Amino acid sequence: MKQAVILLILLFFCSATANSQENATTKGKLILEDLKYIGQVDEQYQSVNIEMCEVVGGNFWIPYHLIDSERVKTEGIAALKRSIPPINLYDKKLRTLASALGPMYVRVSGTWANSTFFQDDDKPKLEIAPEGYENVLTRAEWKGVIDFCNAIDAKLVTSFAISDGIRDNEGSWTPSQLKPLLNYTKSIGGEITAAEMFNEPSHASYGAAPGGYDASWYARDFADFKCYIDSVYPEMKIMGPGSTGEGGVLPGHRSMETDQIFAAVPKPEFDIFSYHYYGGVSKRCRGELTPENALTNAWLSRTELGLNYYEEARDKYLPDAPIWLTETAEASCGGNPWAATYTDCFRYLEQLGRLAKKNVQVVMHNTLCACEYALLDQDTHEPRPNYWAALLWNKLMGTKVYEAKSTIDGLDIFIHNQKESSEGMAVLIVNPKETETFIEIPVKAQQYLLTANDILSKTVKLNGEVLKLKSDDKLPKITGKVLNAGEITIPPYSIIFLSFKNLKIQ
Incomplete structure (x- = not known):
């Protein structure tokens, strides 16, 4: 009798344990039939920024390991930046890695562009910028930008100077800098696809605009700017306003x-409604984000909060204009230390x-290769984990977007057509949770599974193998793992792309 009781207790315990283990995981089914078509993104949907500061050389955010806390106490934000030389856009490794993300837009802009003087001659670079400017861009440096875009199958996007140097005695905008830059661009076979009048008018007082600059002044400047562009370079799309931080996203x-x-007269009319988004301020500038926040739904969905305000403004003022996010990254002020890890x-x-x-x-990521939030290490150009994520997106995700019918607790699922294929679908599944998940797929697929030994790792694995460049700095072959129809495992803290090559889209 005693043995029977013990046996019953053991059976109950085993059953309870099994049920507990089953409840600790999630199961679901991936539905790929009769999906709702949402819309289509630009062929260059995934794009990048190269800061004007990088092109001309200047003061940019200092790496965390070089920050001198004593200097910060006495010098403030100046101690958080360091002098960097102009970027070598002819670097073979840089071009190889950037090419693999194409086609894309390359935006050369940032706060530095607001006060950059274009030196329209072939003389040595001016050591001091002319009055009313802070920086100097040479022909050779701008030609490097044009040659880089041509070499990597990219279209150029930029912005222009709006500082005191370009203005007449009454403070009005003039094409004194725009004219030589556009002429030189054309003379070397270059093209500017789109441009903002200047970078972030929402923060004009920090961006070299004249004292007292306001919306009425902006409207007058924009009217003159647009009139000039329409007369000499009508093929260039005008983007704007390119503001940031509104809608309760960032204080300041x-x-x-x-x-x-948009209330100013004359009302600005943009071909493309552009905005910038940073979900927070980095630790470098006393931000309070932590790695623990980085995988929460509140953080991952914050990009939609950043869009909401500008989407409503677009719908209200320019309902027919496409909307572009022309600058974004993990956090402003160069990104947090973990922006360079698997977490991002x-x-x-x-x-x-x-x-x-x-x-x-x-969506234009800031930056390609400067500071912690870059896709590539600034000094070595070695790929960061988010570069490999970008590479897989570019390899698999097409431009047509569908609404996922599957709702599986803890997973975020995104479905596009298979890139460069008349048939097939690409599915991105993100599991930012510490629990394993099981999902049933309807047909055979190719799996591209990203994992890491730790979320703060600076290396990432594809199907269990560490991703790294070959000895000659070329990219490794990116291949999937065949999965048969049936149940597959989504590991904790993992990202999986599934390629269904022979699946017809309904």
């Missing part, structure tokens, strides 16, 4: 709000997936 003083810009792969891919579903046409 802004020179003017988007509503003020989740933010990076969730942002692309979520914004594609919201009909944002282009």
Whole structure:
């Protein structure tokens, strides 16, 4: 009798344990039939920024390991930057890695562009910028930008100077800098596909605009700017306003709000509605983000909060204009230390997936190769984990976007057509949770599974193998693992792309 009781207790314990283990995981089914078509993104949807500061050389965010806390106490933000030389856009390794992400837009802009003087001659670079400017861009440096874009199958996007140097005695905008830059661009076979009048008018007081610059002044400048572009370079699309931080996303003083810009007379008319987004301020600038926040739904969905304000403004003022996110990264002020780790792969891919579903046409990551938030290490150009994430997105995800019918607790699922294929679908599944998940797939697929030994790892694995460049700095062959129809495992803290090559889209 005693043995029977013990046996019953053991059976109950085993049953309870099994049920507990089953409840600790999630199961679901991936549905790929009769999906709702949402829309289509630009062919260059995934794009990048190269800061004007990189092109001309200047002061940019200092790496965390070089920050001198004593200097910061006495010098403030100046101690958080270091002098960097002009980037070598002819570097073979840089071009190889950038080419693999094409086709894309390359945006050369940033705060430095607002006060950069174009030196329209072949003399040695001026040591001091002319009065009214802070930086100097040479012909050779700009030709490097044009040659780089041509070499990697990229279209150029930029912005222009708006500082005191370009203005007449009454403070009005003039084409004194725009004219020689456009003429030189054409003379060397270059093309500027689109441009903002200047970088972030929302923060004009920090961006070299004249004292007292406001929305009315902006409207007058823009009218002159647009009139000139329409007469000499009508093929270039005009983007704007290119503001940032509104809608409760980031605290801080802004020179003017988007509503003020559109209320001004004459009302600005943009071909493309552009905005910038950073979900927070980095630790470098006393931000309070932590690695623990980085995989929460509140953080991953924050990109949609950043869109909401500007989407409503677009719908109100320019309802027919496409919307582009022309500058974004993990956090402003160069990114947090963990922006250079596996952690940022989740933010990076969730942002692309979520914004594609919201009909944002282009997302330009800041930067390609400067500071912690870059896709490539600034000094060595070695790929960061988010570069490999970008590479897989570019390899697999097409431009047509579908609404996922599957809702599986803990997983975010994004479905596009298979890139460069008349048939087939690509599915991105993100599991930012510490629990394993099981999902049933309807047909055979190719799996591209990203994992890491730790979320703060600076290396990432594809199907269990560490991703790294070959000895000659060329990319490794990116191949999938065959999965048969049936149940597959989604590991904790993992990202999986599934390629269904022979699946017809309904």
